[in-house]
Amino acid sequence: MEMPVVNECQVESCAYNRNGACHALAITVGDVHHAHCDTFLSGPSKGGDPSVTARVGACKMSDCRHNVQFECQAPGIVVGYSHDDAECLTYAPA
Secondary structure, X not given: OOOOXXXXXXXXXXXXXXXOEEOOOEEEEOOOOOOXXXXXXXXXXXXXXXXXXXXXXXXXXXXXXXXXXXXXXXXXXXXXXEOOEEEEOOOOEO
């Protein structure tokens, strides 16, 4: 199984974001209640590997239609702002 790609990140304040792309090796999405990007990190320094496009390593949103055994099955996701939080905008309740 190949991990889904983070196609776009609209959260410019994240340390892993460079020009709308996430450069963490993998992100974790959600907790039991919200589909937030659990990997979000705010700060003045940039992190991650600029030659890598992030993938979804784990998703804790068991009620998402893309989630199978806490693994995202979407072909790709978009991370952006929802309620002032960095969230997976691809999240879709089952």
